[in-house]
Amino acid sequence: MSADPGRRPEAELLTRHLGRLGGPHATGVAAVVGAMASAAVRIADALARAAVDGRTGGAGTVNVQGEAVKKLDLWANDAVRDALAATGAAYLLVSEEMEAPLELGGAGGYVVCFDPVDGSSNLDINGVVGTIFSVRARSGRGPERDAVLPGTAQVAAGYVMYGPATQLVLTAGAGVHVFTLDRARGEFVLTQPGVRIPARGRTYSINEGNTAHWVPEVAGFVRHLKAIDVASGRPYTARYAGSLVADFHRMLLEGGVFLYPADAAGQGKLTSGKLRLQYEAAPIALVAETAGGRASTGTRRILELEPASPHARVSLIVGSPEDVALAEDFYAQRH
Numbered sequence: 453m454s455a456d457p458g459r460r461p462e463a464e465l466l467t468r469h470l471g472r473l474g475g476p477h478a479t480g481v482a483a484v485v486g487a488m489a490s491a492a493v494r495i496a497d498a499l500a501r502a503a504v505d506g507r508t509g510g511a512g513t514v515n516v517q518g519e520a521v522k523k524l525d526l527w528a529n530d531a532v533r534d535a536l537a538a539t540g541a542a543y544l545l546v547s548e549e550m551e552a553p554l555e556l557g558g559a560g561g562y563v564v565c566f567d568p569v570d571g572s573s574n575l576d577i578n579g580v581v582g583t584i585f586s587v588r589a590r591s592g593r594g595p596e597r598d599a600v601l602p603g604t605a606q607v608a609a610g611y612v613m614y615g616p617a618t619q620l621v622l623t624a625g626a627g628v629h630v631f632t633l634d635r636a637r638g639e640f641v642l643t644q645p646g647v648r649i650p651a652r653g654r655t656y657s658i659n660e661g662n663t664a665h666w667v668p669e670v671a672g673f674v675r676h677l678k679a680i681d682v683a684s685g686r687p688y689t690a691r692y693a694g695s696l697v698a699d700f701h702r703m704l705l706e707g708g709v710f711l712y713p714a715d716a717a718g719q720g721k722l723t724s725g726k727l728r729l730q731y732e733a734a735p736i737a738l739v740a741e742t743a744g745g746r747a748s749t750g751t752r753r754i755l756e757l758e759p760a761s762p763h764a765r766v767s768l769i770v771g772s773p774e775d776v777a778l779a780e781d782f783y784a785q786r787h
């Protein structure tokens with residue numbers, strides 16, 4: 453057989469990686485993540501074909517968050533739901549696109565919170581979107597309690613990013629690993645093992661259009677990042693894709709800070725923040741912390757928050773540890 457210089461012959465497949473997980477949750481996590489990966493392959497294909505298949509545009513409904521739902525949000529929700537249901541490992545699902553938590557009949561003991569399509573505003577412009585997932589072991593206190601577990605209960609988390617390549621980023625206890633979909637084989641291949649977030653970066657990511665709604669602490673922090681100081685690498689550069697997955701992924705690999713802060717009281721309508729704790733902030737926080745980063749509301753560690761409801765929103769500041777710590781200094785009036 454002739455060697456293909458373009459392919460890494462030794463690269464580990466996600467299926468093999470999952471088969472080698474250790475610890476008490478190895479089997480359940482392998483089943484859940486395997487299902488997420490197979491749903492992701494279908495979603496990647498549906499995204500690529502959406503315009504041709506007439507699957508762009510709105511579904512004509514709003515979700516529990518009051519946001520307009522796109523056809524692909526619903527299609528992807530069902531793809532993930534069906535893949536998880538088939539494993540028997542997940543007993544409870546919390547999805548952005550399902551108003552109430554869904555109890556599956558299976559015997560498995562895992563709760564899966566997911567955002568089927570993250571960054572839906574990018575769907576109709578062929579922009580980058582993602583799928584975010586968070587896996588928790590059942591608490592033994594019933595589905596009502598399991599539908600609102602803190603991020604510290606996560607036994608695995610990650611996301612899929614549908615860009616020029618489809619990549620799956622996973623943490624299942626030991627490290628953060630990036631797998632890339634080899635479309636020809638329909639398999640995810642380990643391409644970046646053991647990713648570490650740089651201690652600080654030179655990039656910030658925030659919706660600047662919301663400046664009028666910012667609390668003074670955020671305004672002060674962003675002003676600081678934009679001020680000239682050659683020694684500390686300022687001004688930072690701005691990047692904003694409008695998809696948490698895409699914006700966070702840049703921070704994971706290159707360092708920097710992503711913010712979606714709560715609006716100032718009386719200023720905007722998102723005074724609790726925009727992003728959802730259980731299937732956006734908490735899984736991204738677990739990936740960030742496992743890679744050496746930090747995730748905060750500005751005043752509290754994301755992973756320790758108790759969700760008030762399945763779809764609770766939260767202020768999120770995540771990325772390089774020194775950059776997030778500096779943002780926290782602004783919140784604490786230490787800077």
Ligand code: AHG
Binds near residue numbers: 519571659694695
């Ligand atoms: P979703 O598409 O799942 O509702 O998530 C969108 C989120 C997140 O991906 C992104 O960081 C943020 O909303 C963008 O919001 P703005 O358009 O308000 O900047």
Ligand code: MN
Binds near residue numbers: 567569570696732
């Ligand atoms: Mn989202």
Ligand code: MN
Binds near residue numbers: 525548568569571572
């Ligand atoms: Mn979504």
